[in-house]
Amino acid sequence: MKPLTGLLLGASLAALSAALPIAHGAEDGARAPHASSYHPMASVPTMIINVNIYDGRGGLIENGSVLMKDGDIAAIGASLEAQEGTVVIDGQGKWLTPGIIDVHSHYGVNASPGMNAHSDGNEVTGPNTAEVWAEHGVWPQDPGFARAQASGVTTLQILPGSANLIGGRGVTLKNVPARTVQAMKFPGARQSVKFACGENPKRVYGQKGESPFTRMGNVAGYRAAWAKAVEYKRSWDDYYEKAEAGDEAAKAPVRDLQMDTLMGVLNGEILIQHHCYRADDMANIIEVSKEFGFKITAFHHAVESYKIADILAGNDICSAMWADWWGFKMEAYDGIRENAALVHNAGACAVIHSDSGTGIQRLNQEAAKTLADGNKAGLDISRAEAWGWISYNAAKALGVEDQTGSLEVGKDADVVLWSGDPFSVYTRAEKVFIDGALVYDMNDQATHAVSDFRLGLTGEGDDR
Amino acid sequence: MSNLAKYLMPFLFAASAISLAHAENLAIVGGDVYTAHDGAVYEGGVVVITDDKIAAVGGADTPVPDGYRVIDATGKWVTPGMMNAYTLIGLSEVSLEPSTLNHSISETFYSAGFDVSYGLNPDTPIIPITRIEGVTRAVVVPGFGVPFDQNPNKSVFAGQAAVIHLGGGYDLVVKGQAAVVSYPANAKVGGTRTAVLDYLKGALHEATPPKGKKKKKSNGGGRFAKAPEDKAALARVVTGEVPLYINENKASNILQLLALRDEFPDIRLIILGAAEGWIVADELAAANVPVVIAPTSNLPGSGFDSLGATLYNAGRLEAAGVTVAIVNGGFSSAHNARLLNQDAGNAVAHGMSWNGAFEAITINPAKIFGIDEDFGSLEAGKDADVVVWDGDPLEVMSSPDHVFIMGKEVPLVSRQTRLRDRYMDLDDNEMPFAYKK
Numbered sequence: 001m002k003p004l005t006g007l008l009l010g011a012s013l014a015a016l017s018a019a020l021p022i023a024h025g026a027e028d029g030a031r032a033p034h035a036s037s038y039h040p041m042a043s044v045p046t047m048i049i050n051v052n053i054y055d056g057r058g059g060l061i062e063n064g065s066v067l068m069k070d071g072d073i074a075a076i077g078a079s080l081e082a083q084e085g086t087v088v089i090d091g092q093g094k095w096l097t098p099g100i101i102d103v104h105s106h107y108g109v110n111a112s113p114g115m116n117a118h119s120d121g122n123e124v125t126g127p128n129t130a131e132v133w134a135e136h137g138v139w140p141q142d143p144g145f146a147r148a149q150a151s152g153v154t155t156l157q158i159l160p161g162s163a164n165l166i167g168g169r170g171v172t173l174k175n176v177p178a179r180t181v182q183a184m185k186f187p188g189a190r191q192s193v194k195f196a197c198g199e200n201p202k203r204v205y206g207q208k209g210e211s212p213f214t215r216m217g218n219v220a221g222y223r224a225a226w227a228k229a230v231e232y233k234r235s236w237d238d239y240y241e242k243a244e245a246g247d248e249a250a251k252a253p254v255r256d257l258q259m260d261t262l263m264g265v266l267n268g269e270i271l272i273q274h275h276c277y278r279a280d281d282m283a284n285i286i287e288v289s290k291e292f293g294f295k296i297t298a299f300h301h302a303v304e305s306y307k308i309a310d311i312l313a314g315n316d317i318c319s320a321m322w323a324d325w326w327g328f329k330m331e332a333y334d335g336i337r338e339n340a341a342l343v344h345n346a347g348a349c350a351v352i353h354s355d356s357g358t359g360i361q362r363l364n365q366e367a368a369k370t371l372a373d374g375n376k377a378g379l380d381i382s383r384a385e386a387w388g389w390i391s392y393n394a395a396k397a398l399g400v401e402d403q404t405g406s407l408e409v410g411k412d413a414d415v416v417l418w419s420g421d422p423f424s425v426y427t428r429a430e431k432v433f434i435d436g437a438l439v440y441d442m443n444d445q446a447t448h449a450v451s452d453f454r455l456g457l458t459g460e461g462d463d464r
Numbered sequence: 465m466s467n468l469a470k471y472l473m474p475f476l477f478a479a480s481a482i483s484l485a486h487a488e489n490l491a492i493v494g495g496d497v498y499t500a501h502d503g504a505v506y507e508g509g510v511v512v513i514t515d516d517k518i519a520a521v522g523g524a525d526t527p528v529p530d531g532y533r534v535i536d537a538t539g540k541w542v543t544p545g546m547m548n549a550y551t552l553i554g555l556s557e558v559s560l561e562p563s564t565l566n567h568s569i570s571e572t573f574y575s576a577g578f579d580v581s582y583g584l585n586p587d588t589p590i591i592p593i594t595r596i597e598g599v600t601r602a603v604v605v606p607g608f609g610v611p612f613d614q615n616p617n618k619s620v621f622a623g624q625a626a627v628i629h630l631g632g633g634y635d636l637v638v639k640g641q642a643a644v645v646s647y648p649a650n651a652k653v654g655g656t657r658t659a660v661l662d663y664l665k666g667a668l669h670e671a672t673p674p675k676g677k678k679k680k681k682s683n684g685g686g687r688f689a690k691a692p693e694d695k696a697a698l699a700r701v702v703t704g705e706v707p708l709y710i711n712e713n714k715a716s717n718i719l720q721l722l723a724l725r726d727e728f729p730d731i732r733l734i735i736l737g738a739a740e741g742w743i744v745a746d747e748l749a750a751a752n753v754p755v756v757i758a759p760t761s762n763l764p765g766s767g768f769d770s771l772g773a774t775l776y777n778a779g780r781l782e783a784a785g786v787t788v789a790i791v792n793g794g795f796s797s798a799h800n801a802r803l804l805n806q807d808a809g810n811a812v813a814h815g816m817s818w819n820g821a822f823e824a825i826t827i828n829p830a831k832i833f834g835i836d837e838d839f840g841s842l843e844a845g846k847d848a849d850v851v852v853w854d855g856d857p858l859e860v861m862s863s864p865d866h867v868f869i870m871g872k873e874v875p876l877v878s879r880q881t882r883l884r885d886r887y888m889d890l891d892d893n894e895m896p897f898a899y900k901k
Contacts, residue, residue, distance in 0.1 A: 113764040113771070144763060199560070307897075310890045326880070327590070327799035328559040336880045346890060357763050358793055365806065365860045372861035376854075377884060425809030425860045458715075458740065459772035464762060464814055 034135075036185035038174055040435035045069040047082045048417060051091025056098035056391035056406035060384040066096055068413035071435040076407050089431070095422050097387055098406050099154025099175075099414035099432065101394035102360045103273070103320050104300050104353035107145055108138030108158050108181070112357060122161035123168060127205050127212060127221050130193060131257035132168035134158045138181040141451040144357045149175050149440050149449065150463045151361040152422075152429035154414040155186060155405075157398055159300075162196035162275040163204045165212065165221045169261055170194050170273055172398050174414075174434055177449040190399050192297070193261050195222070196275040197285055198331045219284055226292040229262035236263065271297040271399050273320075277331035279304040286315055298397040300353060302343075303335040309346030318349035318397040322359070323366040324373075340367075340389055341374020341381060351397050352389045361464075363390045368423040383423055428464075487516045487871030491528040492852060495537025497521060500544050500826040501841040503819050511542055513848040516871035521842045535866060537852050543822070544842050545600025545849035545869065546805060546857075549756045549829040550736065550791040552798035553594060553602050554584035554628065554636065559798070568607040568622065576644050576667075576701075577693025578623030580606045586634045590798055592878040595630040597802035598857060598864045600849040601638070603627050603833055605645050605709070605797075620651040620664050624697055625709060627833050629849075631869035642833050643709035643734065644701050649769055650711075657767075661720055663688065668728055671698030704730035707832075709756075711736040713770040715743035722751045734832055739770035742777045745784030754832045755786055758793035759811040778824070779815025788816075789832055790824040809858035821858060847871075 031037055046068045053061040053076070065080040066073065082088045109121035120137030123129040138158055148156065153175050160167035171181070172189040197218055206213040212221050235253040242250035264270035272289075276282045276299045289296050299305065302319035303326065305312055312319055321343070326335025336342075344350040352367045354360035371386040388406075395405025404412045413436035420427040432440040440463075441447040448463040490513050497509035499521060510526035512519040520526050528534060557564035566583035569575075584604065594602070607622020627639040646664065653659040667688035689695035700706040712718050712735055722744075724731055735741065738755040741748060748755065759778040764771045781788050790811060792803040808821040816824075830840025838847045848871040855862035867874050886900045 113768060114766040147762065203560075306884075307887050324803070325800065327557070330558050330561060333558060334883055336884045338884050342884070342887065358760050361762070362760070362806075362810065365810075368860045369806075372863065376863060377888065423861060425806060425858060426813045428813055457771050458743070459764065459774060462762075462772075462774035462776055464775040 035182070036187045036189075037180070037182040038176070038178075038185055038187055039183075040071045041176065041437035041439060043068070043071060043413075043433075043436035043438070045074075045083070045086040046089065046433070046436065046438070047080060047086050048089045048091045048096055048415075049080070049082075051094055051096045051417070053407065054095065054097045054384045054387040054422075055408070056387055057408075058382070058385045058388060060382070064096075066407060066415065068415065068433060068436040071413055071437070073407055073409050073411050073413050073415075075409060089417065091417060094420060094430065095418040095427075096407070097152075097416050097418065097422060098391040098404065099416050099434065100152045100363050100390045101398065101405060102148070102153055102156040102354050102363060102390075103298065103351055103394050103397045104355045105148075105156045105158055105357075105360055106161065106355070107148070107156065107357060107360075108140065108142045109134055109160065110357075111139045111142035112144050122163040124163045124204060127165040127201055127210075128225050128258060129160075129164050129168050130166040130225070130259075130261040132160065133171065133191070134160045134168060134194075135171040135181045135185070138171070138173075138184075140178050140181055140184060141453045143451045143454050144360075145175060145177065146449045146451060147357075147464065148360045149432060150429060150442070152364065152416040152418070152432055153360055154416070154432065154434050155395070155398070155400070156360070157192065157273070159192070159194045159273060162194070162200045165196060165201045165218060166225060166258075166261075167194040167196060169270065172400060176434055176439060177451065186398075186400060186403075188400075188403065190269060190271055191264070192271040192273045192398070193265060194273050194275065195285075197281045198275075198277050199329055200275070215281070219288065222285075222288055223291070225258075225262060226288065226294070229259055229266060230292060232256060232259040233263045233266050265294050266292075268295070271397075273298050273300055273397075275300045277301050277303045277329075279307040281331070282308060283311065286311070286317070297399070298349075298351065301332075301355070303332045303339065305348070306336060306339045306342040307334075309343045309348045312343065313346050313348035316349070318351050318393060319343050320351040320353040320394075320397060322355070323352060323370040337370060337373040338377050338379075340370040341377075341379055344381060344385070344389070345374070345379050349393050349396060350389050351393045353394075364422045364427075365425055366390075371423070387422075487513075487848070488533060488873075489514050489529070489531065490533040490535060492535045492537050492542055492850065492866075493524075493528065495540040495542040495852060497542045497842060498822060498857075499842040500823055501843050508538075509542070511842055511850055513850065513868065513871050516848055518842060518844055518846050518848050518850070520844050535852065540865060541853040541855065541857055541862075542842070543598075543851050543853065543857055544826045544840060545851055545867070546598050546825045547601040547603075547829040547840065548594075548599055548791055548797075548801045548804050548825075549603045549789045549832065550797055551602045551604055551801040553590050553630070553801055554586065554588050554604055555580055555606075556798040557585065557588060557590070567605070574691050575694050576621035576623065576689070576697040577691050577695075578606055579626070579641060579693075580604050580623060581626040581637045581640045584626070584628065584636055586632075586636050589879040590801075591630045591632065592874070593799075593880055594802045595867055595869065595874055596864065596876045596878055596881075598805065598851040598853065598867060599802055600630050600851070600867065600869045601627060601830070601835070601839055602630065602801060603642065603829070607645060607647065620648060620653065620660055620667065621646050621694070621698070624706075627835055629869060631872060631874065638838075639833065639835055641697070641700075641706060643707045644697050645736075646708060646710040648710065648712065648717075649767060665724070665727060667698055668702050668724075668731070671695045672702045672728075673699055701731060702728055704732050707732040707734050709734045709736055713737040713739040713765065713773070715740035715772065717769070718744050719747060722747055722753060725751065737770070738781070739765065739773035739777065741786070742774070742780035743772055745781050745786055748781070749785040753786075754789065754828070755781060756789045756791055756829070756832070757781070758791050759807050759814070759816075761793040775810060775814040778811035778821070779817075782816050782820040787828055787832065788820065788824045789829040790821065805858050806860055809860065812858060818858065
């Protein structure tokens with residue numbers, strides 16, 4: 001956080017939540033508008049024993065045990081004793097990990113089957129649409145959610161697309177079936193805002209003869225927006241200061257929904273998820289962040305992060321990457337298979353993401369590929385560390401690392417029991433728990449969620 | 465390759481041949497040899513390569529002739545090269561840059577006759593990037609947009625595919641005009657799917673050579689075929705000389721395609737996609753029609769054509785006796801062509817046998833595209849496309865330690881490994897990275 005923001009944070013947070021309908025959880029038992037209405041599914045105390053554990057933060061316990069109780073990890077260790085009423089699962093020969101977290105999904109906003117009617121991810125009406133929220137486009141009946149659940153994905157961030165310089169706000173969800181998006185929202189998770197640099201915005205608008213037409217136009221577009229946001233924030237800060245001092249004549253500025261989003265970033269309440277491929281593009285964005293005093297949480301796609309991993313480590317910015325996608329556009333031409341491994345090795349935060357309705361279903365395999373390639377090239381990264389690329393580091397990129405992403409006492413029991421080594425292509429998510437509740441069991445069809453869309457249509461009965 | 469380059473080819477080939485490794489005589493010993501030939505496996509076996517051919521395959525007692533280089537493959541897996549049955553390698557450099565794309569035509573004067581082999585770029589970095597992952601052959605297809613519904617080619621027939629090797633040089637094509645490719649769902653004749661089959665039949669009838677008479681030279685200009693090349697290509701489809709490689713996912717539509725045999729008894733079909741193939745697996749098996757599938761494409765697609773898409777498809781098709789080739793899902797079939805073994809592995813995780821999945825990326829595509837006399841399994845007399853792996857080739861953490869294509873060992877180097885090596889150590893930066901080569 002930049003000094004300017006830090007100084008003002010305490011005062012403005014309290015005032016903002018009173019003045020603006022931005023949700024920060026329930027107040028006095030009433031749910032704030034747009035806040036999460038998620039409730040964990042019913043669970044029973046469950047202990048998994050004799051199981052190999054990757055804890056998501058680099059730790060490995062062989063033949064250990066984990067106890068889940070009241071939705072949380074209650075205990076983890078070499079051996080635990082089960083109390084009466086606890087369901088005990090023998091994990092002999094199996095593996096236990098924190099659930100997979102995908103920081104880049106378009107489920108719900110670009111739902112299956114792909115059709116015009118399901119195109120709710122890109123508000124391609126202007127290069128800055130910071131005012132739109134992905135959660136208002138998420139269709140909870142997207143059959144993709146259940147596919148990902150059966151693949152061990154317990155948390156995912158839904159982002160707007162990358163047509164615009166500023167695409168709008170993203171939302172972090174617990175991967176549970178629900179009727180409303182509010183009932184999927186990860187409690188307490190901050191929203192994010194999706195930025196895009198490079199080819200997409202300049203292609204989308206340049207083709208229409210509009211700005212941005214070039215990368216120069218891209219950066220000018222961000223800077224113009226930030227300059228305005230800094231002024232907007234100042235006007236609100238002035239107002240709060242006067243109001244708190246008892247100035248009854250103080251007049252609230254006119255609300256601007258675009259600027260609310262950017263001010264949220266400046267106030268540390270909204271995280272920046274910045275689609276950016278090329279190393280030089282990322283470097284430019286870092287300069288802009290220093291100019292205006294905001295924090296970039298993660299670069300997404302980040303195909304060239306390996307070229308500037310030292311700079312990314314120095315600025316504490318995560319890179320969310322594919323294992324091996326490349327070449328589909330010019331800014332992806334220099335993709336290499338060791339990208340994530342090299343970023344990790346340089347001490348920067350590496351995350352494997354999907355940006356794909358099918359890729360999200362095997363993020364463990366994607367981590368495995370880049371781990372194997374990195375080590376074959378001479379690195380020495382353990383499997384336990386690499387699991388962090390799809391759990392703890394991903395949670396960090398979403399700002400929910402205190403709640404999920406690792407197996408630690410007190411954290412949400414978002415847990416996957418794998419049928420074998422989760423770095424093997426043959427292994428499947430056997431049992432998936434979210435907040436301690438069994439949401440999917442490979443061997444029990446009763447636990448296979450079927451979205452409304454699938455009901456009564458061909459293919460209803462298949463979980464994968 | 466441009467048309468101009470075609471005429472220059474003799475000169476270009478001479479230049480490139482110099483840089484190629486020569487085929488040599490060698491023996492790979494000690495590895496577990498998975499032949500993809502009737503399931504035969506030789507633990508601690510031997511593969512002998514003489515010049516560009518496999519001379520012998522067998523157990524540990526297989527004799528190694530004097531003077532042969534010996535590669536110790538103890539603890540490793542030895543397999544035939546993989547073959548991806550559906551790629552744009554050589555036709556697409558950067559998917560979103562039209563100036564680098566040569567895989568389809570937007571004009572309507574030309575359709576089935578369009579032959580991709582004239583457009584191949586043998587210098588593409590995608591070839592080394594793909595072969596160092598164990599892929600040594602590929603079917604290169606026409607008329608594919610990314611995604612399908614953006615395909616600029618609105619004809620029912622997209623053109624003719626070619627089979628290439630990835631061994632380098634300027635002479636990549638091992639079998640030209642290997643199939644006529646069609647994407648009916650994409651064609652929307654008259655704005656609808658409904659008329660496509662009728663159109664397709666009409667075109668095939670028009671191209672059918674008259675019976676009992678000497679073949680008259682086609683002059684094109686028919687109701688369906690616009691160019692003589694189109695009619696000639698379709699005539700070969702009607703006679704069964706060349707298969708029709710046709711994209712179809714919906715079960716009921718697959719049955720309609722199988723019924724084409726009633727009118728065209730010699731036609732050979734290959735179904736591409738077949739996401740709902742499992743629903744009509746028995747019919748496919750009975751008709752002896754092979755499928756090329758992407759097992760991991762398990763979400764309902766547009767047009768409600770693949771609502772039944774599932775990862776269990778491959779295993780169910782195998783169980784019914786259908787010949788299956790596996791290609792990779794995902795949105796680029798040039799750059800990601802190397803990922804087909806991951807798809808095969810996922811098929812195994814969802815009910816396919818290991819051997820079935822292994823054959824689906826080796827001998828089955830070779831059979832389907834008619835190059836199995838020379839490729840697809842480790843058998844004496846076949847081309848020496850051989851890969852030595854550090855583990856199970858279907859596992860995501862395995863990779864090749866040696867790749868031989870027609871007897872030549874290819875270096876495990878690509879533009880990507882060069883980039884990796886340049887930036888491997890960011891502290892080594894006294895000079896700009898551009899000087900690290």
